[in-house]
Amino acid sequence: MMNDFATSSLSWGRRITPSFAAAPLAALAVAVGAMGFFSPPALALELAYSFEAGTDGFGPNPTGGGIAVSQDTIGATEGAGSLKVAIDDGQTFVGALASELAPSVGDPPGLDYFLVDITITEAFTGTFADLGVAFFGDSQPDRPGGQVAGQQVQFIRDQVPIGALEPGTHRNVLLDLTRGNFHPLTFQFPVSFNDAFGTLGSGVDDLIPTGFQFYVNLSGGPITVYFDNVRTGQIFEADYNGDGVVDAADYTVWRDHVDLEIDEPASFFEGDGNGDGVVDNADYDYWADRYGLTSVGVDQSGIVVPEPTAICLLVTSGFGLLAASRYR
Numbered sequence: 001m002m003n004d005f006a007t008s009s010l011s012w013g014r015r016i017t018p019s020f021a022a023a024p025l026a027a028l029a030v031a032v033g034a035m036g037f038f039s040p041p042a043l044a045l046e047l048a049y050s051f052e053a054g055t056d057g058f059g060p061n062p063t064g065g066g067i068a069v070s071q072d073t074i075g076a077t078e079g080a081g082s083l084k085v086a087i088d089d090g091q092t093f094v095g096a097l098a099s100e101l102a103p104s105v106g107d108p109p110g111l112d113y114f115l116v117d118i119t120i121t122e123a124f125t126g127t128f129a130d131l132g133v134a135f136f137g138d139s140q141p142d143r144p145g146g147q148v149a150g151q152q153v154q155f156i157r158d159q160v161p162i163g164a165l166e167p168g169t170h171r172n173v174l175l176d177l178t179r180g181n182f183h184p185l186t187f188q189f190p191v192s193f194n195d196a197f198g199t200l201g202s203g204v205d206d207l208i209p210t211g212f213q214f215y216v217n218l219s220g221g222p223i224t225v226y227f228d229n230v231r232t233g234q235i236f237e238a239d240y241n242g243d244g245v246v247d248a249a250d251y252t253v254w255r256d257h258v259d260l261e262i263d264e265p266a267s268f269f270e271g272d273g274n275g276d277g278v279v280d281n282a283d284y285d286y287w288a289d290r291y292g293l294t295s296v297g298v299d300q301s302g303i304v305v306p307e308p309t310a311i312c313l314l315v316t317s318g319f320g321l322l323a324a325s326r327y328r
Contacts, residue, residue, distance in 0.1 A: 045115060045244050045295075048102035049230040051081040057100025058083055061213055066091035066221070075119025075169055075226030082119070082228040085214070087221040095134070095213035096227075104232040106209055109194035112235045113242050113269065114175040119226040120165050127219035129163030132156055133175050134215055137197055137207030139185060144204070151207050153180040153196045154215075158267070162225060163218065171229075174242045176269050178235075236295040238273045238287040244295045250287055254279060 049056040051071055060067045072084035085096045098105075105111060114133065134154040141147045158176035177193040186205050188195065198206025214227070238246045240253035254271035257279040265277030272279050273286035 045231040045233045045242075046104045047078075047229070048104055048114075048232050049083070049098075049227075050079055051076075051083045051228060052079045053081070055083055056098070058096050058098050061095035061097040061215075064091075064094050067094040067096065069096050072226060074121065075117070076228050077117040077169060077171060078229045082226045084224065084226055085216075086224045087216060087218070089220070089222045091218070091221045093215065093217050095215040097211060097213040099211050101209060101211065102232070105212065107199060108197040108209065110234055111177060111193050111232050113177050113233050115229075115231045115233055115242055116173050116175065116227055117169060117171045117229045118162065118165070118173050119169045119228075120162065120167050121224060121226070123167055124163040124165075124223050126163060126221070126223070128161065129216055129218035129223050130159035131162045131173075131175070131225070132159040132215050132217065133177065133212060135180075135193060135197065135207075135209055135212040137209045139207060140201070140204060142204075143185075148185065151184040153182075153184065153191060153193070153207070155180045155193075156217075157181065157190065157264075158269075159217065162216070163223070172241070172243055174269060176267060178269070179267055233295075235268055237293050238283075238290040239293075239295065240269055240271050240273070240287070242269065246287065246290045246293045251284075254283055254287055258284070 049058070054071050055069060059069050066088040068084075068086045068088075070084050070086075072082050073080055074082060074084065076082040083096070087094050118131075132155055134152055136150065136152050139148040139151065155175070155177055157179045160173055160175065179190045180192065180196060182189040183191040183196050183205070185207070196207055197209050200208060216223070216225070233242050233244070236244070236246075238250055240250040243249065250271075253269070254273075257266065257270040259280060266272040266279045268275070270279055271283050271287075273283040276282070
C-alpha cells in the first residue's frame with residue numbers, strides 16, 4: 001500500500017469561502033502545465049540520510065529508554081535500506097538521535113524543513129503519537145559569559161500526527177523547521193532553525209549544531225516507524241508542500257488553510273506565501289504567479305512554446321470556467 005502524504009501543522013477554526021473562483025483558476029493553471037509550458041520538475045532537495053550503509057549515525061537518545069534503532073529494509077523507498085525505530089509499550093517520549101550531521105544539516109543557515117518517507121506497518125491503538133524534531137547545539141565559544149553547551153530548540157508547534165496514519169508508506173512527510181518554541185539564549189519566540197543556529201563565528205547568539213533527534217511524543221507505545229529518504233530543503237517561491245516544484249499540490253495546501261481562524265500566525269507551509277501571517281487571497285496570487293517554477297534551472301530545450309492560437313483557446317477556456325463558476 002503506497003500513500004502520498006504531505007503535512008504541516010494542524011489548523012482549526014471556520015473556513016471562509018474565498019471571494020473569487022479559485023478552483024477554476026487552479027484548473028486553468030493545471031491545464032497550462034499539461035500543455036507543456038514547463039518541463040518535468042527537477043528537485044533541488046538534498047539527500048541527507050539514505051540508510052543504505054547502516055543507521056547513518058542514528059541511535060537511541062541515551063537520556064531516555066524504551067526505544068530500539070536499527071537498519072532495516074521495510075519501508076525502503078529509495079535503495080534497499082531504511083531506519084527502523086521501535087518504541088516499547090508504555091513509553092511517552094522517545095528520540096532517535098542523529099550524532100552524525102549531514103553537510104546540509106551541520107552547516108547552517110539554509111535549512112527550512114525535512115522531507116521524509118515514513119512507513120507504518122500496524123495501526124496505532126493509542127490516543128496520540130506525534131512526530132517532531134529537536135536540535136541540539138552549543139553557544140559560540142567567545143560568547144560573553146562563556147560558552148554554554150547542551151542547548152536545545154524543539155519544533156513542537158508543527159508535529160506530525162503519525163499515530164493517525166493508516167498502515168502503509170507515506171511519502172514526502174514535511175517537518176517544518178521555521179517555527180521552533182524559543183531560542184534558549186535570547187528567548188526569541190517563535191524561532192526558526194536558521195535564526196537559532198549558525199557556524200563558528202557567524203553570530204554571537206548563534207548556536208553551533210551538535211545533533212538532532214526525530215522524537216515521538218505519544219500517549220503510550222508500542223509503535224514502530226520506518227524512515228527513509230531523509231532530505232533537507234529551503235523555502236522556494238510558492239512551493240508550499242516542499243517537494244521542489246510549484247504545482248497544483250501547493251494550491252491544495254493553500255486551499256486547506258485559506259481564511260482559517262487560528263490563534264497564531266500561519267507558516268509558509270500552510271500557504272502563507274507573502275509572509276504576513278495570514279493565508280488569504282493574496283497567497284493564492286503569490287502561488288498563481290509562480291506556477292510551474294522548479295527549484296533548479298530547467299532545460300530551456302524541454303519547454304514547448306505554444307502557438308498563439310493555443311494561447312487564445314486556453315485563455316478563452318479559462319474565462320469560460322470563471323464565468324460558469326460565477327453564474328452557477
